[in-house]
Structures are given as C-alpha cells and as structure tokens.
Amino acid sequence: MRIVTSPFGRIALAAASGAALLATPALAQEAAAAAPELPRDGVWIMNTLLFLVSGFLVMFMAAGFCMLEAGLVRTKNVAMQCTKNIALFALAAVAYYLIGYNLMYPLGSWSIGSDETGGYLGAFGVAVLEAVGIGADGADDIDYASTGSDYFFQLMFCATTASIVSGTLAERIKLWPFLVFTFVLTALIYPIQASWKWGGGFLDSQYGFLDFAGSTVVHSVGGWAALAGAIILGARTGKYRADGSVDPIPGSNLPLATLGTFILMLGWFGFNGGSQLAMGTIGDAADVSRIFANTNTAAAGGAIAALILTQVMYGKVDLTMVLNGALAGLVSITAEPLTPSLGVATLIGAVGGVIVIFAVPLLDKLKIDDVVGAIPVHLFAGVWGTLAVLLTNPDATLMGQIIPIIIVGVFVFGASLVVWFILNATMGIRVSPEEEMEGLDSAELGLEAYPEFGKGSRFA
Numbered sequence: 001m002r003i004v005t006s007p008f009g010r011i012a013l014a015a016a017s018g019a020a021l022l023a024t025p026a027l028a029q030e031a032a033a034a035a036p037e038l039p040r041d042g043v044w045i046m047n048t049l050l051f052l053v054s055g056f057l058v059m060f061m062a063a064g065f066c067m068l069e070a071g072l073v074r075t076k077n078v079a080m081q082c083t084k085n086i087a088l089f090a091l092a093a094v095a096y097y098l099i100g101y102n103l104m105y106p107l108g109s110w111s112i113g114s115d116e117t118g119g120y121l122g123a124f125g126v127a128v129l130e131a132v133g134i135g136a137d138g139a140d141d142i143d144y145a146s147t148g149s150d151y152f153f154q155l156m157f158c159a160t161t162a163s164i165v166s167g168t169l170a171e172r173i174k175l176w177p178f179l180v181f182t183f184v185l186t187a188l189i190y191p192i193q194a195s196w197k198w199g200g201g202f203l204d205s206q207y208g209f210l211d212f213a214g215s216t217v218v219h220s221v222g223g224w225a226a227l228a229g230a231i232i233l234g235a236r237t238g239k240y241r242a243d244g245s246v247d248p249i250p251g252s253n254l255p256l257a258t259l260g261t262f263i264l265m266l267g268w269f270g271f272n273g274g275s276q277l278a279m280g281t282i283g284d285a286a287d288v289s290r291i292f293a294n295t296n297t298a299a300a301g302g303a304i305a306a307l308i309l310t311q312v313m314y315g316k317v318d319l320t321m322v323l324n325g326a327l328a329g330l331v332s333i334t335a336e337p338l339t340p341s342l343g344v345a346t347l348i349g350a351v352g353g354v355i356v357i358f359a360v361p362l363l364d365k366l367k368i369d370d371v372v373g374a375i376p377v378h379l380f381a382g383v384w385g386t387l388a389v390l391l392t393n394p395d396a397t398l399m400g401q402i403i404p405i406i407i408v409g410v411f412v413f414g415a416s417l418v419v420w421f422i423l424n425a426t427m428g429i430r431v432s433p434e435e436e437m438e439g440l441d442s443a444e445l446g447l448e449a450y451p452e453f454g455k456g457s458r459f460a
Contacts, residue, residue, distance in 0.1 A: 041136050043280030044145060050288070051149035054274025057267050058156035062089050064263030065163040069170060070449070071257025072320065072372045076439025077171045078252060078449035084166050084175065088182045092159035095187035100158055101127040101151055104191035105199050119201045121192060127151050145277075153274055157218050160271075161190045164222025167372030169229050171249075172236050172436050175444050177429040181419055185225055189415050193221060193408050209404040210396045213275035215335035215385035216405055221412050223379020227368070228416035232424055235369035237436055246364045249371075254319055261323040265299050268330045272337040291337045295330065298337070298349030302329020305353030313357070321360070324373045325353030331378055332385035339392040348388045352381040 038046065066085035070078045103122040129148045130140055140147045162182045169178065194217050196203040203209040211217050238247055251257060272295045278284040306325025310318040329349025333340070340348060359376035363369075370376070386405055389396045423429050430436075435443035442448060 038280050040143070043278075044136075044139065044143070046279040047145035047277070048149040050274055050276070050279040051145055051153040054270035055149070055153040055156050057270025058153070058160065058274070059267075061156075061160055061264050061267030061271070062163060064260045064265075064267055065160075065166065066260065067263060068257050068260030068323070069167040069372055071253040071255070071260060072167070072251035073170045074249065074439070075252040075450055075453065076441055076448070078441065079445055079447055080175065080440035081166065081170055082449065083445060084178060085163065087175075087179055088162045088166060089159050091179055091182050092162050092186040093155060095183045096155045096158045096191070097127050097151075099124065099126075099187040100191035101154065103188070104154065104195045119199070119205075120196070122195045122199055157194075157214060157271075158186050158190055161218050161222045161225075162186050164219065164374050164378045165226045165229060168226035168370045168374045169233055170371040171440065172430055173229075173233055174427070174429055174431055175440075177423045177427045180423060180427070181225075181229070181416075184419050185416070189225070189412060189419075190218075190221055193217065193411055196408075197404070203404040203407065207404050208395065208397060208400040210389050210393060210401065211335050211386060211404075212337060212389075213272045213334045215331055215382040216408055219331045219334065219378040220382035220386070220405070221408065223375050223377075223382060224409055224412040225416040226370070226374050227379060228413050229420050229429075230368050230370060230375070232417070232420040233430055235367055236371075237433055239369050240364070240367050251320070257320065257323060261326060264327060265296075265330065268295055268299070268334075272334055276338070287338055293342060294337045294340055294345035295333055297342050297346045298329040298333035298352070299326045300329070301346035301349030302326050302332065302353035302356075305329075305350040306357055309354060309357045320373070321357060324356045324360075324377050328352035328356045328377045328381035331381040332388060334382075335385040336389040336393050336396075341392075344392055348385065348391070351388070352384060355380050355384055 062085060066082055069081040069085065073081055102125045105122060129151065130146060131138060144150070162185055165182070165185070166178070195201045197209055197211055197217055198204075236249065239249060240246055269292050273288045273291045276284060276288045276291060279288060303322050303326035306322045306328075307317055310316070310321045329352045332348050332352030333345055337345070356373065356376045359380045360370075360373055363375060368375070383405055386401055389401060390398060420429065431440060431443060439448075
C-alpha cells in the first residue's frame with residue numbers, strides 16, 4: 001500500500017528493491033549498481049500499469065465476495081446478497097471519492113498531528129485527478145505513479161473492507177441501514193485508521209508498524225465492523241436453541257461459493273502483488289513475482305490444513321471450512337507476503353486455516369451468528385497474519401505489531417458499535433421475524449433470485 005515511510009523503502013520507487021532477496025548488503029549494492037534502470041518516465045509508466053492491473057484484479061474480488069455469500073445463504077436471501085454487494089461497491093466508490101481518499105492521504109494538505117508524531121487525521125476534500133493529456137512536467141509525482149491509478153487501486157481496498165461486513169450480517173439485516181453503515185465505514189472509519197499506517201500516520205512513524213497489504217488495515221477492520229454489527233443485530237431465528245445447541249443453516253449453492261473462493265484467490269494476486277507499489281526495476285519485478293508465489297502457497301496451506309483437520313475432527317471433510325481455510329491463509333500472508341520463503345508462507349497460511357476451524361465453533365458458543373465465517377477469516381486470521389510478520393521480517397518488533405493491532409481494533413470496533421447502535425435506535429437494522437421467515441428477497445426486494453423454485457412459481 002502507499003506508505004509515506006517504510007522500512008523496506010518501498011516508496012523509493014526508483015531504488016532497487018531487489019536487495020530484499022539478496023544475502024548480503026555487499027551483494028545488494030553490486031546488484032543495484034549493475035541492474036539497468038528505466039528512464040524516469042518509464043518507471044512512472046510501469047508503476048501506473050501495476051496499479052491499474054492490480055486494481056482491476058482487486059475489483060474482481062467484489063464478484064468473489066458476492067458469489068461466496070450468494071452460495072452460503074439460503075435461496076430466499078440470494079438476491080439480497082447480490083443487491084448488497086453491488087450497492088456497497090458503488091457507495092464505497094462515491095464515499096471514498098468525496099471524503100475517504102484525502103482523509104487517508106492528505107497529499108500535502110493540513111493534517112492533525114506533526115512531522116514528529118506522524119499525524120492522526122488527514123484532510124477533508126474530494127479526490128482530484130491529474131489533468132487530461134499531461135506530460136512529464138504535469139504529473140503530480142513523476143517519481144511515483146499516476147494519481148488516477150493510485151486512487152483507483154486504493155479505492156478497491158476500501159470497497160473490500162465493506163464487502164467483508166456484508167456476509168456476516170446476511171439473512172436478517174435491512175438493506176438501507178446496512179448501506180448507511182457502508183457509507184460511514186468507507187468514508188470515515190476505514191480511511192482514518194488506514195491513514196495511521198499507509199498515510200504516514202503515527203502507527204507508522206511512532207511504532208514502526210508493518211502491514212504490507214492489510215491483514216490489519218483492511219481485513220481485521222472489516223472483521224471488527226462485522227463483529228460489532230453481529231452483536232447489535234443478533235443471531236438468525238432458529239440458529240441457537242435454549243439448551244445451548246446449534247442448528248446449522250446450510251447454504252443454498254456450494255458450487256457458487258467455491259467459484260467465489262477461486263475468484264477471491266485470483267484477485268488476491270493484485271491485492272498483495274500491487275502493494276509492492278513499484279514495477280520499475282528488476283528488483284521490483286522479482287519481488288512482485290515472489291509475492292505472487294507466496295500468496296498462492298499460503299492459500300494452499302490454509303486449504304490443506306482445513307481439509308485435514310475437518311476430516312480428523314468430524315470424520316468427514318467440510319467444504320465450507322476448506323473454502324474459508326484457503327481465504328484465511330490468504331489473509332494471514334497479506335501482512336507480509338514478500339519476506340517469507342515458500343515453506344514458511346505455506347505454514348503461515350496453514351495456521352490461518354487451523355484458526356478458522358476452531359474460531360467458528362467458538363463464535364457459536366458465544367452465540368455470535370456469522371453466516372459466512374467472515375470474522376474468523378478476516379479478523380482472527382488478520383491478527384495472526386500481522387503477528388506472523390515477526391517470523392520473517394527483522395524490522396518488525398513485538399510491541400510495534402501488537403499495540404497497533406489493539407489501537408485499530410479498539411477504534412474500529414468502538415466506532416462501528418456506535419454507528420450500529422444509532423442506526424438501530426433510529427432506523428431499526430433488523431427485519432421482522434415474519435420477513436426473516438419469508439426471506440429478504442421477497443420481503444425487502446419484492447423478487448426472488450430463483451423464481452422457478454419460489455412459492456410464486458408455476459412449478460411450485
């Protein structure tokens with residue numbers, strides 16, 4: 001992600017970042033001296049291209065979330081999940097343009113804080129792109145990339161955060177209160193905390209917090225917001241019995257959920273690879289390649305761990321757990337996909353898969369109803385992934401990782417809880433028991449995702 005300061009110098013886009021792969025400083029210096037360099041505008045073009053390609057890969061993750069959620073909810077709620085996902089993406093785009101982008105990246109405007117503290121809040125103002133048909137002299141930052149590509153890439157991360165919340169609260173939340181929360185999350189809550197790290201704020205400058213692509217800044221944030229909403233909203237009717245037992249509520253379409261997972265895995269290459277933020281040198285290209293490979297193997301580790309563990313614990317493999325295991329592996333590697341070896345990346349992902357297997361029943365014991373398992377995947381595995389940076393990155397410190405995790409968690413959970421409480425007191429966030437039984441497709445939207453099988457079908 002775009003960081004003002006970084007221990008790896010990832011924002012020094014003209015420098016040879018291939019040193020991270022070399023064994024000694026001497027070799028790194030020799031490689032930097034020997035490596036051919038692109039002209040200045042060539043670096044700008046390659047960086048811009050990286051942002052654009054990575055950005056549309058991350059955008060495709062919106063389709064992945066939509067398909068995953070559509071597959072894991074019941075048939076009577078599928079159209080609602082599709083509606084929420086397209087609507088939240090559109091709202092995030094507008095909210096981030098109007099408020100979020102400059103709040104996250106002051107871009108030379110005023111901010112609350114100082115050079116010493118790193119700042120606590122960015123600027124209020126709409127995003128402004130470069131002029132049409134600019135040349136090198138007109139570029140906002142010729143040593144970086146196009147402002148438009150940067151804005152587009154960062155927006156996709158913001159929208160991803162909102163997508164995480166959607167699945168947890170499925171099947172019983174009203175549409176419009178959810179969309180109001182989405183606007184607040186993407187305009188204010190996400191950009192403020194992201195500015196503390198990626199905008200050069202105090203988590204970066206004071207604590208040396210390392211979060212390469214957002215295990216905490218994106219994924220745990222979505223998880224905290226979802227957790228707050230689930231607590232205020234309550235569980236689905238019939239999920240938990242008075243005696244403490246749990247009635248599983250199966251999803252409607254596991255092939256669709258599997259397709260969504262594969263789409264998310266594909267999009268994650270842009271999520272992590274694009275966060276290298278540079279493609280103008282041999283070292284940067286090598287680093288992006290390494291990130292792709294580590295991202296892939298972490299997903300494999302999470303899926304395999306869930307595959308084996310569900311067989312051992314339950315006597316049969318649980319497909320939904322395997323899908324979430326793969327996603328947890330991806331979340332786990334997101335905080336540091338560059339420095340691990342392939343073997344260590346696999347193990348980091350595998351731990352994420354294990355976390356999901358134990359976190360899902362833990363939430364059920366607490367009677368917190370998470371329809372798609374987003375809290376274990378994005379919050380629990382996100383925290384683990386942020387701590388796992390300590391395993392491979394010598395610049396990470398224990399307190400430098402733990403304290404920012406706590407600060408972000410307290411802020412996002414507290415702010416989200418307040419917003420959900422206000423929405424519940426004013427608009428009401430939950431549908432009636434009758435509407436929940438009928439299904440949100442019919443009750444909230446007046447249509448059905450699968451009309452051939454609905455109560456109004458001539459085939460019924």
